[in-house]
Amino acid sequence: MLEIDEISKTIGTKTVLDRITLSISSGASLAIVGESGSGKSTLARIVMALERPTSGVIRFNGIAAPHKKTSDFKDWYRQIQFVFQNTTASLDPRMTIAQSLEEPLTGFTGMGKNERKERIAEYAEKVGLPPHLLAERPGRLSGGQYQRACIAKALVVKPKLLICDEIVSNLDLLHQHQIIELLHTLKIEQQLSLLFITHDLSLLAGLCEEIAVLKEGQLVERFASSAIHASGHHPYTQSLLNAARSLGRRASE
Ligand SMILES: Nc1ncnc2c1ncn2[C@@H]1O[C@H](COP(=O)(O)OP(=O)(O)OP(=O)(O)O)[C@@H](O)[C@H]1O
Secondary structure (H helix, E strand, C coil): CEEEEEEEEEECCEEEEEEEEEEECCCCEEEEECCCCCCHHHHHHHHCCCCCCCEEEEEECCEECCCCCCCCHHHHHHHEEEECCCCCCCCCCCCCHHHHHHHHHHHHCCCCHHHHHHHHHHHHHHCCCCHHHHHCCHHHCCHHHHHHHHHHHHHCCCCCEEEEECCCCCCCHHHHHHHHHHHHHHHHHCCCEEEEEECCHHHCCCCCCEEEEEECCEEEEEEEHHHCCCCCCCHHHHHHHHHHHHHHHHHHC
């Protein structure tokens, strides 16, 4: 479904991504893991067609990512949606949550007013956002509720692929767990594919079938998540696994 084909990105003299090749088949999910600065967000922006690669091609169901200025970027965004880290910049502070959720429906679909209203209520419920919050502005929401609203905004247009870039990094452990559980449920219910980006390997249990590890713009290794505890990983992957284990230990103490 998604092909990331030999993607490179150079910014100034720095090679931020170096010939990355990855793929996700329909209904499957891939995690991209790496330390800060390894190029994860740059790759996500390229997949979302928000940024052009220096070389290489992104294809979705065989169609190459559009240039942002062409009209077919609307089709791209109907199929590929994204949620970013909770920076409180994802939702317009002047709009109510309902208005924010309506925006992609107005922009990317030909749905009428009533149909849009129904779809908004349906997705607020799916993500566990109490209906009365739809009339509120984002400033009134807790961190967890804010991320639920962002997920609802991404999913109202029923995309096939959801890109999540560090979406639980700013949440406490309980809310991290709840959002991961929610993604897991939505993934099964909506037959949604996920591209889940994180620096924290401990978040991935059961969520993604495969894990790709990036280090300084290079793909270090890719493995089935069922092999996460196997021996023989690349030393960099092993150091990320050790960090995740010691974080897990501290959280359970
Ligand atoms: N617009 C830009 N100008 C200059 N350097 C950039 C730009 N965008 C990204 N970089 C550099 O590219 C590298 C990869 O950045 P990127 O944000 O993709 O990494 P990341 O793995 O997502 O990190 P983080 O987890 O901190 O977001 C970093 O060294 C960053 O400084």
